Amino acid sequence: MSTADTSRRDPKAGAAEREQILSCARIITPHLLLEPGWVAWRGDAITRIGQGAPPADPDVDARGATVVPGFIDTHVHGGGGGAFEEGPDSARTAVAYHRRHGTTTLVASLVSDQLDALESQLRDLGELVRSGELGGIHLEGPWLSPEHRGAHAAQALTPPLPGDVDLLLDAGSGVLTTVTLAPELPGGLDAVRRIANAGVRVALGHTAATYEQTVAAVAAGASIGTHVFNAMRPIHHREPGPAVALMERAEVFAEVVADGHHVHAAMVRQLADNPARLVLVSDAISAAGQPDGTYALGGLDVELRGGRPLVAGSCTIAGSTLTLSEAVRYCVGPVGLDLRQAITAATATPAALLGRHDIGVLAAEHKADLVVLDADLKVRGVLTAGRWEPEAEMAPEDRVSTSEAGPVRAREVTTKEK
Numbered sequence: 001m002s003t004a005d006t007s008r009r010d011p012k013a014g015a016a017e018r019e020q021i022l023s024c025a026r027i028i029t030p031h032l033l034l035e036p037g038w039v040a041w042r043g044d045a046i047t048r049i050g051q052g053a054p055p056a057d058p059d060v061d062a063r064g065a066t067v068v069p070g071f072i073d074t075h076v077h078g079g080g081g082g083a084f085e086e087g088p089d090s091a092r093t094a095v096a097y098h099r100r101h102g103t104t105t106l107v108a109s110l111v112s113d114q115l116d117a118l119e120s121q122l123r124d125l126g127e128l129v130r131s132g133e134l135g136g137i138h139l140e141g142p143w144l145s146p147e148h149r150g151a152h153a154a155q156a157l158t159p160p161l162p163g164d165v166d167l168l169l170d171a172g173s174g175v176l177t178t179v180t181l182a183p184e185l186p187g188g189l190d191a192v193r194r195i196a197n198a199g200v201r202v203a204l205g206h207t208a209a210t211y212e213q214t215v216a217a218v219a220a221g222a223s224i225g226t227h228v229f230n231a232m233r234p235i236h237h238r239e240p241g242p243a244v245a246l247m248e249r250a251e252v253f254a255e256v257v258a259d260g261h262h263v264h265a266a267m268v269r270q271l272a273d274n275p276a277r278l279v280l281v282s283d284a285i286s287a288a289g290q291p292d293g294t295y296a297l298g299g300l301d302v303e304l305r306g307g308r309p310l311v312a313g314s315c316t317i318a319g320s321t322l323t324l325s326e327a328v329r330y331c332v333g334p335v336g337l338d339l340r341q342a343i344t345a346a347t348a349t350p351a352a353l354l355g356r357h358d359i360g361v362l363a364a365e366h367k368a369d370l371v372v373l374d375a376d377l378k379v380r381g382v383l384t385a386g387r388w389e390p391e392a393e394m395a396p397e398d399r400v401s402t403s404e405a406g407p408v409r410a411r412e413v414t415t416k417e418k
Contacts, residue, residue: 019047020386022060024067024372028340029362030348039067041368044385048364062372065380068343069362070104070369071324072350074178075138075227075255075281077109077297079288079323084108084137085298087124090286095133097289098282099389101323102379104369105135105351105359107177109283111298112141112149112156115164122171129175132385135354136177139168140226143181143191144206150231151311151318152206153299160191169198176200177354180226182207183217196221201353203255206231207242214245218252224353225254227283228271229263230317250275253353257283258327258335259320261308265334272337278345279353280327285309285319329377339377 019042027037027049038054040047077083080097082090091108098106108128110121118139128134141152143160158164160181169176179195180203182188192202204217205226210233225246233241246252247270254276258268262283272278282288287295287304294312295302297319301312309318324346331342351360359367372381382389 017043020059021054021056022062022067022370022372022383023054023058024062024065027067027362028343029069030340030344031361033340037067039362039370041383041386044368044387046362046364046366046368049362060381062381064375066373066377067362068371068373069347069360070367070371070382070384071102071328071346072105072135072354072356072360073098073103073282073284073324074107074135074279074350074353075109075140076103076106076284077111077319078286079282079284081286081290083286083296084125085110085113085121086286087121088128091125091128092133094286095128098284098323099382099384100379100391102325102371102382103282103323104367104371104382104384105354105356107136107138107354108134109138109140112144112152113298114156115142115167118142118168119171122168122176126172126175135356135359137172137175138178138180138203139172139176140180141206143179143185143188145182145185145208147208148182148206148231148233150206151297151300151302151316156298159186160188162187162190162194165191165194169195169200172200178203178224180205180224182209183220183222184209184213189216189220192217192220192222196223204232204242204246208233209242211240211242211245214242218245218249223252224279225252225276227257227262227281228254228276229267230257247271247274247276250277252276253279253349255279255281257281257320257322258330259322260330260334262317262320265330265336268331268335269337272335272341272345277349277352278341279350280324280331280342280346281350282322282324282327283319284322287319288321288323290321325371325373325377325379332377 021040023038027034034051039049078094082093178201202222203224203226302318328342331337348360368386370383
């Protein structure tokens with residue numbers, strides 16, 4: 001862990017098998033606030049956590065720092081020049097990039113493509129899920145509304161025919177976690193039931209569904225809103241559309257891309273104040289962390305200009321260059337969420353979305369995934385499965401819009417929770 005205000009003893013041989021201890025100014029999880037605090041781990045699992053002075057001299061003295069659970073990104077296409085659709089090697093590049101920025105669990109999102117291509121991508125990435133390098137795979141398409149396709153190739157879109165659904169469910173057996181679809185398409189509700197009955201979570205997005213159609217899809221088994229507000233029928237006072245139907249249901253996980261470009265801060269606040277459970281996602285593409293230029297996404301050319309990716313020759317947003325650490329800072333700053341609320345939306349809530357009980361919270365017997373944040377909520381160290389990520393200190397300029405507020409600093413944590 002590279003940081004100016006954090007010291008660490010030199011690791012010894014076999015250190016991974018002995019208990020190691022980190023002390024810090026405070027530890028934040030959805031259910032605990034420890035000031036000061038310490039956390040201990042052995043191998044890839046947390047052994048104990050406590051408040052006050054650590055039980056022994058710490059291996060890491062993160063004085064002045066805040067420690068939180070590792071971030072969990074359930075909707076991400078790539079980063080650092082790597083794209084999940086391009087195979088395992090490129091996927092590992094993307095994973096490494098996001099891990100350096102504090103995201104310790106990633107669900108690889110695949111954009112719409114021909115069925116045989118998606119089948120191949122599912123099988124190729126399956127090995128990374130089984131090895132623990134990925135937390136699962138998300139199919140964002142091809143069963144999307146042409147009217148709200150966003151950065152998805154029109155020729156790849158198709159209604160969800162039962163045979164096609166079964167083909168991709170079979171290819172993704174044991175590794176496919178989520179499927180985004182438009183429920184108003186012919187066969188849409190049947191597809192929702194078919195996918196949910198297979199144990200895969202159904203997300204509603206890229207959709208022209210009405211309020212009533214969305215309510216019916218949730219009743220049929222859908223439980224996630226894909227980047228709510230974006231690429232869906234807009235809110236209208238006589239036709240509320242999918243966003244309102246999703247926001248008002250406590251059983252729904254509502255994704256939001258909190259970067260100051262996709263959604264206005266006021267709309268993020270609306271999501272946070274409604275019954276649906278807020279989930280921060282990056283929706284990042286391979287261009288994240290890369291210089292301006294031309295990149296590819298699902299067969300489309302994407303132009304990155306000033307850190308904002310657009311489908312070439314259009315004003316259509318094509319994913320983002322966001323990291324979850326930036327999303328947390330944006331939510332605490334311009335949006336004005338409580339720090340614990342923002343951290344929960346990047347940790348415990350996405351863990352619940354995935355049905356995972358070993359991540360998202362710092363507690364004994366959970367994975368030793370944590371992030372060390374400084375007073376400005378910048379990442380200064382990342383522990384993944386008990387091992388420190390190399391080059392975890394990052395000081396690039398923020399790519400999120402902060403025009404609605406001044407510099408983001410760690411606020412006093414309250415007990416306010418969503």
